[in-house]
Each structure stands twice: as C-alpha cells, then as structure tokens.
Amino acid sequence: MSGVTIVVGGGLVGLATAYGLACRGQKVRLLDQGDTALRAARGNFGLVWVQGKGYGMPAYARLTLRSAAMWPRFANDLLAETGIDVHLRQPGGFSLFLNHEDMAEEAGQLRWIREALEGKYRFEELGPEELRRRLPGVGAEVVGACYSPDDGHINPLLLLRALTSAVQRRGVNLETGCEVQKIENTGSGYRLTGNGRTWEGDRVVLAAGLGNQSLARQVGISLGLSPNRGQILITERLPHFLDYPTNYVRQTGEGTVQLGYSNESTGLNDGVSASVMSDIARRAVACFPRLANVQLVRAWGALRVLTPDGFPIYQESPSFPGVFALTCHSGVTLAAIHAYEVAPWIAGGPPPDELQVFSDQRFKNPDYKVTSNGH
Amino acid sequence: MATSPLFRSLDARTSEVLIEFDGKQISVADDTNLAAALLEAGVDVTRKTAISGASRTAYCMMGVCFECLVEIDGVSRQACQVRTHAGLKVSTHSPAATKGDIHD
C-alpha cells in the first residue's frame, strides 16, 4: 500500500483531477506523455460552455450547469494558489446561425433540455435586430442566435500554466515523457508499465484521452472511444471587439481571434485541410465581416475524445476497484466538477450527483438510444 | 521621428513618388522595396510590439522575421514584400493593447 494515486494523462482532465485529489491531501503521481503527444487540450476553444449540452441526457445538462457555477470558485482557488489569473469571464455566450433550419434545430434542443430540467435552464432565442443590438458588428448573413447567460470562457494557455503550477505546489509528482501501456493488479495495489518504466499506486485514474481506450479495456471498462477532428484557425492580434464567446468565433485575451467549428472522422490524423479551413473562414467572415482582411496566422487540427453518445463516462472498474476511467470532450467546462466533485469521489468520498448515469454500462442497455452527438 | 536615415542609396533616383507614412508624406523611389524605401527615408520605427509596445522595424529583409509588418489600407503586410507606388498609405503596425494577455 503505497498511499499513492496515479493519474494517467496530463491534459485538462488529468490536471484538474490531480489538483482536486491533492487538495484532499492525497499523494498523487501524474504521468504525462511527450512533446508531440496528441493532446486533445490543443483543440480547446477556451469555452466554459453550457448551451446545448445534455440534449438527450438531462443529467449531463445538470452536470454542466453545476460545473459552470463552480468555475468562479475554481478560478479564484487557482489564482490564490498560483498567482495566475485564468481570465474567467462568464458574460453569456451566443450560438450564431447562418440559416433558419440550424437555428430551429438548436432552439428545439434547448427547449427540450429546459423541459427536461423543469424550467431550470436559461436561454434566449434572438432575432436579427435584437442580436445586432447586443453584438454590434455581427454580419447581415446571421439570421439569429441563441444566447445563454451561463456561458463563458477562459484563457486556455493560462489555465494550463495555472493548473501545472497548482499541482506542483500541492506536491503532485509530475512525470513527463511517459507511455503507459499496461495495468496490472499486484494484489496490494496496481502496477503500470510502459517503455521500460514502472509505476505503482493504490489507486489509478485513467485520464489519458484517446489513450484511455486500451487502458480501460484492461480493467474491464469499455469506452467505445472515437477520435473526432476539429480544425481551428487563429488570426493575428486585433483590437478588442468581441467580449462574448460564440460558437464560431472567440477573441482571446491576447487579441487573436480563434475560429472554429468543424467535425470530421479522420482517424488519428490531426492535420488540416484547405476546404475545411475555407469553410471555417467563410462562416467567421459571415458572422463578423470585419474579419475579412485579417491575416490568418495558423491553422491546426485537434482530436476530440468522443464516447459513443458524446457524453462523459465516469466509471470505477468493477474488477479492479480503485481504478477509475474519466473520459469527456469538455475538459475546460468540466474542470471545476473534476476538481471539486470527481476527485473527492475518487479519494473515497461520495459520488457526484447522478454519477451512475455516466457509467459505461449504459451502452450495454439495448433500450439506450443515442439521441444526439453529445455536443 | 525621422533622424538620420540608416541607409542611403548609391544609385541616382530615376523616378520618385510620394507615399504616406502615418499621414506624413515622404518621397521615395518608385516601384522599390517598401521596407528599404522607409529605411532610406529615415523611418526607423514601423511597428510596436503587442506585449511591451517596443519599437521595431525591418530586420531580415527577406520575409522571414515579420518585424517589418506595417498596416496598408487596414491590412497587415510585410513591408519587405511590398513595392512602392504613388499614393501608397502606410501606417505603423501596432495592434491596440489588449486586456487579459498572458503576460499581464
């Protein structure tokens, strides 16, 4: 019994969970890969996003709302801990639409969620005039928007630095360049091995993104993960013009503008394509015509970690008690929940509300229908 | 602003044109490298950095360093990749100070 919890994966899920565990006095060893690892975190838009999440699974909507509400506390704790301000802003966010069908579909989903949450769900459907009043500079092609007052954003680079600093200050042992390949029960704990290295711990948290698939399988958890590529464009720095995060465009604290949003099944290819880049640019310019003559500085692809229904899986292994798999594609939004509810549960405390809904067992139920792509 | 220019040309100018830098008219050779023309005209600062507001100007003259960024008709361009012509309007490149920069 070493008293050590090993967290596999140094991305947003692993870091937030390790931080939460360390705050609970747990001894944590965090294993991260090398410089060229896939890192789903590279694809994050910095959004702390509530809108639209949980269509088909009300528990996920509630989980997301809770996490967004806990984020100010998380940001303050990180600031107090490290002196780094992650620039959390929660002014609400806009999903912009360039055609009525898309808006109708989204609005329909939002209404479904509101009803499933018995009205405890805030959003507005905005027509073009009202939208232009609230978001000056939005283009004429935008037919309307859905606004959620609970949406927000942070600075992803600062969040990474704050979390890395916080875990180290809390005594987490951060090991880099690790490749975990095998997990075994030693009888008195668990042994992880990979590339000639060995680690031992009483508890193991699998937070390795796409890498969770093979590791979870070894402990009887089936995640059914598939990579989903999103391409992101980033522009040169611009004078500040956009306070609110939107679905397609977000201006960072540095003044650069991040543009998205795309979905492709390309296996493990995290490259970019001119056609998708062009689509993203076209939508961005339609949303904010002022972006037409702005220089594109970089485009990259990142792989989202998608479960079969797109909703998180939080599962303790039935055959390897003390081994947990944490998988989601909203590492930023759920970071607060990971630190304040999931980590305590892993440390032996009570499970977060409705945790059983996020079990991998749901996919074994023949009646379970996947109603959305879980975004 | 314009002190003694850093460079001068050994060639006699065959044709000159008037361009503007930050609203001030300057006379430069026609159809020549803009970054070179600005250096010759005594314009030593063509950009302010986003982080500290430091003064910068052309460094490599071959499109690699991006220090020669200027603003032309609202578009960021590398001056060393632009040719001069009559009526060209150039401004100092300085993205407005942003809030929430990671260096704050």
Add this chain to the structure above:
Amino acid sequence: MTDHVPVIVLGAGPAGIAAAMRLHAEGVKVLVLDEQATPGGQIYREVSLASPKRKELLGRDYAAGSVAVASFIKSGIDYVPNASVWLVTAEREVHFRIAGETRVISADRILFCSGAYERPMPVPGWTLPGVMTAGAGQILLKTGARVPNGAVVLAGTGPLLYLLAVQYLNAGVKIKALVDTSARSDLMAAARYLPAALPAWKQLFKGISLMAQIRRAGIDWYQGATDIQIEGKVKAQAISFTHKGAQCRVDCDLVLLHQGVVPNTHPTLSIGAEHQWDEGQVCWVTKQDQWGALSVPGFFIAGDGAGVNGAEAAALQGRLAGLGIAISLEKLTTKAAESEAQTIRRSWEKIRCIRPMLERLYRPIQSLQLPADDTIICRCEEVTAGAVRQYAALGCLGPNQAKAFGRCGMGPCQGRQCGLSVTQILADARHVSPSEVGYYRIRPPLKPITLAELVNEK
C-alpha cells in the same frame, strides 16, 4: 494556368533554376513558383536587373549568377513570380497567394528549393531598430544599392559577413568595426579539416583573399569577441563586447549580425518529411536520398534548403534532383542518367569537402546558442531565454509545450526566429540532445493569408 502540372518547383534560386532547366531539357513540363519579383533567390537577388557597376561592387560570384538566371528567363519555362505559398499538402497540392488572390495547383512531383535564412543570433538589444542581419545588409545592397548611412558595425562570424565587409569596402562604405566571434581556437580546431578541404582550393583562396582585403582596409577587427550586447533605448547606439579580457564599446548607428545560415525547414516540416539534427551544421536537415527525394513520396529537395553548401552546390543539387525527378516520372532511365549523375556528384563532393572546415571555423559560439536568461529569444512574443528555462523546470519537454506555456513561437514568424534557440535551450536544460527535444510542429499557412483570400480560393 492549368490545375495540374507534372512538376512544381518551389523557389527560383540557383537550385530551382538548375532543376527546372534540367527537367525542361528532358521535355518535362515544369512550373516554377517564387516569392520574389525576379529569379535568383537571395544569393542572386535582382541580378537580372543589375548594372555592370553593381555586379562589380557585389563581386564575381554574384555576377556569375546572371548567366543561369538569363538562361532561365529565356527558356520559356512556366514561372510565376510574387507567389507566396501558404500550404503544401502531402497529396501534392500547392496553395499559393498572388496579387491578393489564392490559387491551387497540384503536381506529380514537388521540388522544394526554399533556400536558407540566417541563424538567429540572440544578443541583448538585438531587437532594437538599427540592428539587422548581415543578409539584410546584402539584400539592401542588391536591391537599390543601399548602403549604411552612418557608423556600421558588423558582428558575428561566417563567410557572408566577410563577403559583405568586402562589398561595403568596394562601395566606399567605412566600416567602424568588425566584431568577430570566431577565435584563434576555432582556427586551430578547423585546421585539422584543412587537408580534406584542399580540393576546394579555389574557394579557400577566395576566403583568404577576402580576409586579406579586410585586413588591408585597416578596419578595427576584434577577433574572439564574446558577451556581445547592443545598447540603446529606442534604437541601437553602441555595441559592447569582451575582447582579450577587456570590456569594449563602440558607438554606432547600425549593427549587422550574422552567425551563418540554416536551411529553411518550415516547408518540408509542414508536409511531415523526416528531419534529423546535424551536429556539424548545428541545425535540422531534411532526410533525403541520393537524388534529393524526401521521406514523403513525390517530394524532393535541392539547394541550401537541404543543407547549407552554397550557390554552386545548390545548382548541382538542382540538376541532380531534376534527374531524379525525371527518373521517377519514367522520362529517363537510371542507366541513362548515371554518367551525368556521377559527374555532378564528383563536382559536388569537391565543393562539399570544404564544409567540415567551414562549419568548425564558423561554428556559432556557445553563448549565442544558449543566450543568457534575460535575452529575448522569441522576438514576436518577447519571450526570454530564462522564461523558456522556466518552462523546462515546469516539466515542459519540447518546443510545442513551450508554446503552450508562454506563446513562444506563436507569433507571425511561427518560430523561424526562435525555433533553433528554443530547441537548444531546452536540450541544454534537460541535458539531452537537440535531436531528442525536437522542433516546432509546422502548420499552415506557411505565409499569412487573409480570411477573405482563404474564402475566395480558386
């Protein structure tokens, strides 16, 4: 312009021109794209526009370029100047920007002849106006015969620096000082490569003659200089350094820096070609076979972009790549090409034999490879060497994580100015080889394009 050609050559410098001409002679249709307005690359920049007086000023080697450039212009080979390539795909599409419009052309074979650029030389004060590269000085000389107007100091080491000094002398420019970082110890260490370099005696002689001209001119020549700093508040006003144990300071208006040139690896990295760290050249080079073929099928490389060997070698490599591409397109058999290839390779070996000596003689000094903490190494984002060392302490293993920590490498130049420094600083901090640390992941656009240009791509 068609949507597809058999071969695209990227770069109209000596390598690109030689390759295009060789393919053209074999009846292969080639399209040459180049960023500049006239062919010649950086080494023969604007040679087709240069007057006899200009050629005399710049020297025989420069003037020699006009022959190849003139033949190329006359050849009728499809050539697009002012083309800025922003994306090359592994499937061999070339996306480029020209006159505010973006176009795509695909090819069966693509030849990178993207040349080299200056090795970064981070010293305190190097970002001040009034500080440029020696290459920039030379480009200004070639484009409009521009010379320093005030007191100029040349600092660093490498053949280009001494060539520029002599070109300035020819132009009647008074050089205030030559602050030379190569020392007697470098000369001694390089001497053991001298026997191997003797077949390139012509180049050796040229180099010696340059040095002699500099000496004859009586320029203040400080050899073995270290601790270079450039002083000034808003622009360069002086350069200070240590020489023979003494602190020196030279007032000046302009400092031109040089620490050799390194291959432009961004295009080849962007398609995922394999590279390796070259300890002798202290930089990354693309892995290539005897014809210049890369690890990604259909791609070739030639010229200084493949490894810095100079213009003459670049032209030879260009011809060899032309042969290799023709063979791969089955326009030529290996057998038919063999004797020509062997002749080219023999000439190339003869030129190449001087490199180990030059590489040792002009090896960048340690303090410039590993600058002091407070020296800016990422010019775009103003990140210091010390900050990068801090990221290493936080667990950052390589340049890509360094970006996430401090925006180092995220600016407009996308790591061209800081890449080598970051790799070396991290390697030193981690006590591993640069090879293990790796380099930035290079992504499009290779050169900026506006969103409107991207949307309107034809």
